[in-house]
Amino acid sequence: MTLILGISAFYHDSAVALIRDGEVIAAASEERFTRKKHDEAFPMRAMHQCLEMANANAGDLDYVGFYEKPLLKFDRLLETYLAYAPRGYGSFFRAMPSWLQTKLHLPRELRKHLGDDYKRRIVFCEHHESHAASAFFPSPFDEAAILTVDGVGEWATTSWGIGNRNQISLKHEIRFPHSLGLLYSAFTYFCGFRVNSGEYKLMGLAPYGEPRFADLIREHLIELHDDGSYRLNMDYFSYCHKLRMTDGKLERLLGVKRRKPEQKIREVDMDIAASIQRVTEDVVLAMANHIHQQTKLDSLCMAGGVALNCVANGRLLREGPFKNIWVQPAAGDAGGALGVAWLIWHQLLGNSRDANPADAQSGSLLGPITDRDLDLRELRDQGAVMQHLPIQDELDAKVASLLAEENVVGWVQGPMEFGPRSLGSRSILGDPRSDKMQSVMNLKIKYRESFRPFAPSILEEHCGDYFEIPDGTSSSPYMLFTFDVQQHRRKPVDTSVPPGIQRVQQSRSDLPAITHLDYSARVQTVSRSRHPRFHSLLTKFYDKTGCPAVINTSFNVRGEPIVCSAADAYRCFMATEMDALVVGEYLMLKKEQPESARRSSEQYLTQLDPD
Template sequence: MTSILGISAFYHDSAAALVIDGQIVAAAQEERFSRIKHDASFPKQAVDACLQQAGLTIEQLDYVGFYEKPLLKFDRLLETYLSFAPSGIRSYLTAMPQWIGQKLRLRREIRRSLDDRFRRRLIFCEHHESHAASAFFPSPFEEAAIMTMDGVGEWATSSLGVGRGRSIELMQELRFPHSLGLLYSAFTYYTGFRVNSGEYKLMGLAPYGQPRYAQLIRDKLIRIRDDGSFTLDLSYFNYCQGLTMTSRRFHQLFGRGPRPMESRIETLDMDLAASIQEVTEEVVLKTAAHLHHKTGMSRLCLAGGVALNCVANGKLLRDGPFDELWIQPAAGDAGGALGVALLIWHELMQEPRRVTFPDAQAGSLLGPGFSPSDAASRLQTLGAVFETFDSEQQLAATVAEKLADGNVVGRFQGRMEFGPRALGNRSILGDPRSPKMQSVMNLKIKMRESFRPFAPIVLREYAQEFFDVPGDAESPYMLLVFPVADSHRCVAPDEENGANAGAPAPEALLERVNRQRSDIPAVTHVDYSARVQTVDSVRNPPLEMLLRKFHQRTGCPVLINTSFNVRGEPIVATPEDAYRCFMATDIDVLVVEKLVLLKAKQPHANRINTEQHLASFALD
């Protein structure tokens, strides 16, 4: 037996992944355990969780891999600072102490963080190699083209290659400072969201605006070539030499400074979101067309932070040259931990790869789980009142009934998801037919911006009935956006001549959100789109059973699915986390494994004051 631990750490979204004899056994992000969103520290608790899942100790590990090469990254930082000197002195002084004290001594830091108990070989791979490995090796394809795009690794910001059998070859790359991920993050920053966590908010805001500035972006900020490669005009940006993303020239171009966080969203913000989304999609589609022409392959694997842009992914599937896509569910830096572990097994050890259907990601349900007895013991300690179900069928029928009656349900069941998306096991669920459900869940439960859409989960065989899903495509990891099918739409009064005919005034944003656009309004975005998750009995049988019971009761095979957390807090990881979130919000019912808790039956003394709960962490 060969056990390989992969680690991503010290930059963003630290994670650990364990591969044994080529099989993905466990993977988890550190933030879920530390309760620090996007925790970048060494993933010690995630490592412990992975080892516990496999029943291994640190001493039993054969290899430990790190997802990038720190010396190459340091080379890029030094060269960048020298190129912009002396203007980059503040950024240099901010970054260097951590590099000198920790990041240049990563071998020592990793061994020390593993309690000096790991004595065998440490392996470092390049950042985009780890992304490529995480995309291809778990995919169901014997061979495929590979495209990775993100902010920046060591030098590469995007890479193109191919995977065949157990081998990956990266053939082409775009290098820093020209980066699609950093361009998108610059607009994230400028429109008032947090870089490295608010990009999906910018994507969700885009349908409210018009791409009025797309051509200006092409004329001034980015020169896009026919093959999808591009150059940025760096005079508009500040990320090379400063502590912000955009420069004074950028602000002058669009007529104001960055929007302060938590301030009112303006029409400019909506239009810029729509504009940079259009430009991003152009780059993705042109790059994919070039890769297809270069490789002649019909299948494509994606990873890197840009691969989390599910709107661009949906357009790539519908309008791009590839017949099939497979996207790594943990496409960002966390997935690099999985990538390096698989790279060691297949490339370094030259072990063969067995293609698995539907894929080797196991539904991305790779984190820790809890037995019903353990969950009951933990909840009893908190004074919780619950009913226990022995039958999975009876449990699913009861929860489906609660959902059909309009209750919001927190579901904590099975192993925790790996990646940024809750896929049903650490989710808040609701009835998508309710016109009020989106605003109720956003404002009273999630405590987040009102414009944010919710995602639908749908039984696999009904996906094409409710959504315009091309061919027989599936979307098990909530990484593709599809239009709601015409047969389920209803036209909003002022949109009879086409959706988004004009950008709304900022004060009309909430009114626009609450208009009913379909018979599943709570999961239909302003442009009639939805970020779809298809559910099947192979990847997640209990969730599939719940959906089927809901369908039998209501005739609707769709539910709302949003992550089980409130704004600013990581997704819940333990029964205690779930109970605290349940008691601090307007969630009506909590399911923890085979236990069902009703809010009305909980002791009044146990109710957690929402403001007090929210004060325990920083809102983003």
């Protein structure tokens, strides 16, 4: 038996993944346990949880892998600072302490955290190798093209290659400072959202605007070549030498000042969001076309932060040259922990690989499982008043009725998801047929911007009845693609309504709460094989209402990671206007909970970074 631990840490979204004899048995992000969003510290708690799930300790590990090469990254930082000297001194001065204390001494740091029991080898791979491995090895393909796109690893920002059986080979890369991910993040910053967490907001804002700046971006900011490669005009970006992404020159080009965080969103911000989204999609499509021409393969695997842009993924699926596309559910840095572990198993140790037709990600339900005794203790400690419904059909029928009556329900079941999407284990659920549910859940539950779209989870066997699914695509289990709502389910809208956020209130289909302004939705298909517990609930809701879908959004509020434990869930439940909470076999109704629990939960909410 070979036990391999993969680690991503010290930069963004620290995580660990554990693979035993080529099968992933656990993976989790540190933020879920520390309750610090995007926690970059060594993932000590996540590591202990994953080892506990395997009934193992650090001394049982055969290999430990780290998802990038720190010395190569340090080389890039030094060269960048020297190239921009003396302008880069401020950011250089701020970055050096963490490098000198920790990041330059990662082998020592890793062994310190692993403890004295682990005395074997630590393997380092390049950042985009770990992305590529996380994309291909769990995919359902024996052979596929690979595309990885993010902000930056060591030097690479974009790479492509080929995966074949148990080997990956990267053929070409684009290097820093030319980065599609950083281009998108620069506009995230320009529109007043936080880099590395606000990109979702920019993507959600895009359908409200018109891409009237797209040609300006193509003319002045990015040069796209025939082979899909690109170069940025660095005169307009300051991330190489300052602690901000852009400055006054981009403001002058666009003819508008950067929006400051928490200022009211302007119509021009919507147009800027629409423009950079359009350009990003065009670049991804151009890269995919070139890769297809070079490889002649039917299938594509993707990872890296840009691969979480589900709108671009949806367009690539509809218009691109590949028949099949598989995206790593934890496509960002956290997924690098999975990638390096699989890289060690297949490429370093030479173990064979037979692709699983359903994929080898296990529904991405790779985190800790809810524990009945621990859940009960945590809930009672917080004063929860619970109904015990041990018969699953009865519980599901009760929850289905609550949803059908337009109640918002927190839902905690089984293993926690790995990746940024809630997939029916740590979810907040609502009725997608409700005209008011999007605004209610945004403003009263999630405490976030009213324009943010919600995603539907739908029984896989009914997906084609509601959404236009490209030929050859049978499922979207990880909520990583947008599909258009079927024409016969759309409703005409009042075109006299002026541009702006208020358009979110217009009903656009018979599932208005999940239909975005462009008649699209970020769909999760739910099958009995991948997500059996969630499938059971959706089936009961369908039996009751005739609707096979629910709203599914992550179980957290703005500025908070997705909940992990029953205690996390109850605190979030009591701090918001959620109507009910289900943890395992236990149902809690808000109206039955003590006032003291509400007060303590609201105090917790005030401590969160608004993100």
